[in-house]
Amino acid sequence: MSSALADANLCIRGYPAHKCLLPGEAHNENSKNKGIGALTQKEIVTLIDALKGGTMQVFKVDKAHRGEFCLPFNMHFWVLTSCVAAVMASERPVITGIAPPPEWPHEGARRLFANGDTDYHGPVRLQPSSAATKVKKEKSASGPSPTLR
Structure with missing residues (x-):
């Protein structure tokens, strides 16, 4: 699927890669099905939730990388060609995961x-929220809760 996306000049951003397989992967070595199957x-x-919620989006390569490659106020053909070539040459990712949760290893x-x-150089994982940290500290400081008899 990754080469099909590159051939169509498409890329996906916000893929929930910490929750599901990337295309072409299998859950175990003995599995014959890969990707969606x-x-x-x-x-x-x-x-489906990521697509409906708008966190996962499919972009044309020229729009997805426009801010990184083009000169101000105009888009030259050679710039668009370099964007597509970078994806085809595997210098730019076809699918980028969404920022993973704090417990992501x-x-x-x-x-x-x-x-x-594949690599793990996408958006950095989220930082734990101070509210969640405070709740964890309060629970551990109070010790075990008394049991009712």
């Missing part, structure tokens, strides 16, 4: 490139 019902619902979100390679 290998997703569980929970993962499919996660993808890696520093950043997963990214998938046109050649099928």
Whole structure:
């Protein structure tokens, strides 16, 4: 799927990669199905919710990378061509994950490139909220709750 997206000059941003497989992956080594065919019902619902909620979006490559490559106020053909070439050469990701939660073991979100390679250099994981940290501290400081008899 990653090469199909690159061929169509499309990229996906906000993919919930910390909750479901990236296209071309399988849950285990013995599984024959990959990508969409290998997703569980929970993962499919996660993808649908991300699309409906607007957190996952599909972009044309020229629009997705316009701010990073073009000169101010105009879009030159060679700039658009360099955007597409960067994706095709796997220098730019085809799929970028959404920022993962604080408990995610890696520093950043997963990214998938046109050649099928992945890395963890996407958006950095979210910081724990001070409210959640405060609640955890209060629970641990008070000790176990008394039981009723």
